[in-house]
Amino acid sequence: MSKENTQILKQRREKADALANLGVNLYSNTFKPANRIKELLPKGEHLVAEAQDETNYTYSVAGRIMSMRKFGKAAFFHLVDNSGRMQVYIKKDSLGDEIFATFKKWDIGDIVGIEGKLFKTKTGELSIMADKLVMISKSLRPLPEKFHGLTDVETRYRQRYVDLIVTPESQETFRKRVEIVRLMREFLANRGFMEVETPMMHPIPGGATAKPFKTHHNALDMDLYLRIAPELYLKRLLVGGFERVFEINRNFRNEGLSTRHNPEFTMLEFYQAYATYHDLMDLTEELISWLSDEVNGTMEIEYQGTKVNLAPPWKRMTMDEALIEVAGINPADLNDPDRVMALAKEKGIQLEEQAGPGKAKTELFELLVEEKLIHPTFVTSYPTEVSPLARRNEDNPDVTDRFELFVTGRELANAFSELNDPVDQLRRFEKQIAEKGDDEEIHSELDVDFVRALEYGMPSAAGEGIGIDRLVMLLTDSPSIRDVILFPHLKAEVLKQTKKKKNKKKSVPKDV
């Protein structure tokens, strides 16, 4: 990691001091750019090389200096603002000796304001001939090299601000992320969904099976858990009469990190009364294919070298069908609970004592099928055993009216027709708690209030969760979840301390 007293940093500070001594405000807050670079570019389109803008209008722009070519009495540099990039031409003649002397202390990385007139250079690049210069923020640290940029991923994650300055692809990814979320809200709002905010701190973590983060409220003297899912609160709103609700916000899971897992991640959850999981499959393929088209201009995308066709309709198959068709399992084996269990053992799957054939089947699916589902595929009929909140299928109580969506071998969404029978719900909670009872880290407590809510009557409904981070990964061709989260979690950075002449011991005040 970077050291804090290097030659290059000293030089930058000395330069800043020299500039201040010339009477320049290094951090002025008076310059207000009247123009954005993007809107200037068309204004000079018609000009030929070496021609001046005939209107002779003075424009003003502000931004960061990203490259610099200095001569003895002139210079070119590129200025970048939020909208684009443009060349500025500086001439000693037109600025005067004093101003030009201060300009000589400008560096790549400085944020500056420019006023001037448009012209085209010999090589035909539209530029601003500066007649006024304002230092807005003097940069004290050098930017990464102009040609290779910043390639060290650790620095890109830890110092995302530098990454955003010098890596246009990174900027583009996060712009797309913002756009995807904005479009999602628009899509759902257009269908009558209302966006709500439910608690992030839960007295009882529920709605999923995961290890929660624990915290404590001092005034109430009670433990709280960062939510692992908003599901049980959103369903309470269905009880309350809000028929279409959604929430886009963070979930927290105290588990491992990987290219697909960040301890906090963003989830869209939405619930629609009087709908079934079939309705949500229609809605999901419409939503995601539309998002791809809006953001990438196509439904046929490439993810890490693999072509993926997001154009509807998408494949729909039951878990049994997937095991038979994709994994080549004998249908007879799937209908016999003992043979399912045996098959799982055969494939090296280690099952917990309480696990039944539903769990075994799901594990087989995860092992043998998941990674092979490249194009979007809805897998339905999940075993009831692994779906404690989903409605049982009317014809076969062993499976639920549930689907998960897989794209590029990864789970992207999970949805089901909701269980609204309070008696069944209570039974399933009790069973779930009995099974997880030995795992202290998975906090098991029956959410009595949720059952009470169901007892008031929750309309038939279907609900779904879509992992936003993974969706953004797919639509931006990003290999790691850290590439789509602005500030991903890493271990604490060990900053190298500059050696001091004496290590003064800090006096530690004793507790009185």
Added chain:
RNA sequence: GGGUCGUUAACUCAGUCGGUAGAGUAUCUGCCUUUUAAGCAGAGAGUCGUGCGUUCGAGUCGCACACGACCCA
């Protein structure tokens, strides 16, 4: 938790058999008023991730640790 790889100048990277640390960019100085990876000449810049060990001698070999990447659980 296990395995593999990585960590050298501000950035991007070389560094042979273990023998006094290299380049490009950036920076500084000089020249340079249409350049755009500007150019020419010169200069400075390093606790080689940290620690211990082997050795006459370690960026290089060994061990431990830290951080990161990928794979596996």
